[in-house]
Amino acid sequence: MLDTVFWPLVKIVVLLNAVMISVTFMTLLERKVIAWAQSRLGPMRVGPYGVLQAFADPIKLMTKEDITPANADKMMFTLAPILSLVPAFVVFAVIPFGDDPLYYVADINVGLLFLISVTSIGVYGIILAGWASNSKYPLLAGLRASAQLISYEIAVTMTLVSVILTAGTLSMVEIVEAQRETGWWIGFIQPVAFVLVLIGGLAETNRAPFDMPEAEQELTGGFHTEYSGMRFGLFFLAEYANMIVISAVVVVLFWGGWLRPFPSVGALALLDYIPSWIWMFSKMFLVLYLFIWIRATLPRYRYDQLMRIGWKVLIPIAIANVVITAVVKVLL
Amino acid sequence: MPEAYIPVLLFVLVAIAVAVGILMFTSLIKSSKYNKVKLQPYECGIEPDTDARGRYSVRYYLIGMLFVIFDVETVFMFPWAVIMDELLLFGLIEMLVFLFILVLGYVYAWRKGALEWV
Numbered sequence: 001m002l003d004t005v006f007w008p009l010v011k012i013v014v015l016l017n018a019v020m021i022s023v024t025f026m027t028l029l030e031r032k033v034i035a036w037a038q039s040r041l042g043p044m045r046v047g048p049y050g051v052l053q054a055f056a057d058p059i060k061l062m063t064k065e066d067i068t069p070a071n072a073d074k075m076m077f078t079l080a081p082i083l084s085l086v087p088a089f090v091v092f093a094v095i096p097f098g099d100d101p102l103y104y105v106a107d108i109n110v111g112l113l114f115l116i117s118v119t120s121i122g123v124y125g126i127i128l129a130g131w132a133s134n135s136k137y138p139l140l141a142g143l144r145a146s147a148q149l150i151s152y153e154i155a156v157t158m159t160l161v162s163v164i165l166t167a168g169t170l171s172m173v174e175i176v177e178a179q180r181e182t183g184w185w186i187g188f189i190q191p192v193a194f195v196l197v198l199i200g201g202l203a204e205t206n207r208a209p210f211d212m213p214e215a216e217q218e219l220t221g222g223f224h225t226e227y228s229g230m231r232f233g234l235f236f237l238a239e240y241a242n243m244i245v246i247s248a249v250v251v252v253l254f255w256g257g258w259l260r261p262f263p264s265v266g267a268l269a270l271l272d273y274i275p276s277w278i279w280m281f282s283k284m285f286l287v288l289y290l291f292i293w294i295r296a297t298l299p300r301y302r303y304d305q306l307m308r309i310g311w312k313v314l315i316p317i318a319i320a321n322v323v324i325t326a327v328v329k330v331l332l
Numbered sequence: 333m334p335e336a337y338i339p340v341l342l343f344v345l346v347a348i349a350v351a352v353g354i355l356m357f358t359s360l361i362k363s364s365k366y367n368k369v370k371l372q373p374y375e376c377g378i379e380p381d382t383d384a385r386g387r388y389s390v391r392y393y394l395i396g397m398l399f400v401i402f403d404v405e406t407v408f409m410f411p412w413a414v415i416m417d418e419l420l421l422f423g424l425i426e427m428l429v430f431l432f433i434l435v436l437g438y439v440y441a442w443r444k445g446a447l448e449w450v
Binding site for chain 1: 335336337338339340342343344346347348350351352354355357358359361362363364365368370371372373374375380383384385388389391392395396399402403406407409410413414416417420421423424427428431434435438442447449
């Protein structure tokens with residue numbers, strides 16, 4: 001009982017707290033990095049260098065009025081943010097943050113499949129939000145968002161097949177172990193897959209340059225136009241939690257997870273004294289920084305361009321990548 | 333190994349509890365001032381006179397159907413990819429036949445213009 005329920009529960013609570021705290025600081029980091037990219041200072045008023053802004057924002061969101069529009073579907077309107085937040089949290093169950101069972105909640109043998117299926121549930125929250133609002137902008141944005149998410153999901157899922165071919169397992173822990181055994185991070189063996197998953201990840205999390213569902217110039221606030229207060233806060237939390245998940249997935253699948261650089265080179269064994277979770281978190285931070293950097297750099301795609309890239313560019317490349325990987329694997 | 337899924341189940345329950353708990357907690361401390369205008373849907377200041385749920389482009393339906401077809405076929409490739417070490421040439425040929433049929437459907441959808449957005 002203690003091992004099957006109590007300790008996992010402690011780990012879950014710690015992990016969820018860590019996720020929520022890092023989401024608040026993630027927003028601060030994003031504002032700061034984009035400000036620096038545009039030669040501004042960013043938030044500076046709250047605390048030294050605006051550090052306490054990370055706490056001021058959630059407090060403001062919590063105390064704001066939470067309006068339900070008169071002709072919205074009341075129950076669905078409340079259900080939508082919950083439905084979008086829960087999958088974003090649950091995915092963290094299968095992500096290994098370190099080499100010890102202490103650092104992950106569950107190591108299930110279909111980890112990657114679980115991850116793909118649970119992240120897909122998030123799309124229900126978005127389409128439900130658009131539908132329940134009973135307002136033009138959220139409806140259009142909800143439709144766009146769901147079409148975008150399912151289009152890019154095909155490309156990403158197809159790409160992950162080639163990663164599984166390389167690693168030979170679906171368990172997230174064993175994928176990292178496979179990278180330790182071969183001594184090669186899969187990112188070096190499958191660079192095309194890495195780029196595809198990165199692009200798909202940006203699209204799945206509605207990040208720039210694929211942030212069509214929230215294109216404020218044409219759809220005002222996107223699918224959460226009608227949301228205010230903490231129900232909007234839940235969507236916000238879900239979006240940034242998804243970003244953290246994607247960064248963790250990219251690191252585990254392509255950049256060796258918790259492994260140190262060059263895991264097979266004995267001369268660098270000194271680096272093993274750095275705990276495994278520090279490697280994991282620093283790599284995740286780099287990927288998250290890359291996401292923000294891309295947002296500060298690239299303009300938004302048009303919607304038809306976005307669908308064209310998803311269906312006509314990414315999917316053929318992904319299929320070709322799977323075939324080439326399989327052929328090479330049989331030949332070697 | 334069904335025991336491995338107990339933490340996952342716990343995680344789902346905790347996540348639901350957190351999401352609902354946040355909403356319940358904030359409903360205690362949030363400010364609220366009733367105003368009829370606030371409850372209108374946002375429409376750039378114009379009072380909406382019709383229901384928002386009207387017709388929308390059939391392409392969304394088309395994309396939805398294509399998604400179901402392609403995503404299910406991709407899921408079939410997962411078990412194949414895991415045991416590829418044992419199947420080798422046999423598995424490769426089998427999957428190439430499967431992929432050929434998949435690509436055939438994909439090319440057909442492309443030629444029919446199902447992937448065009450404008």
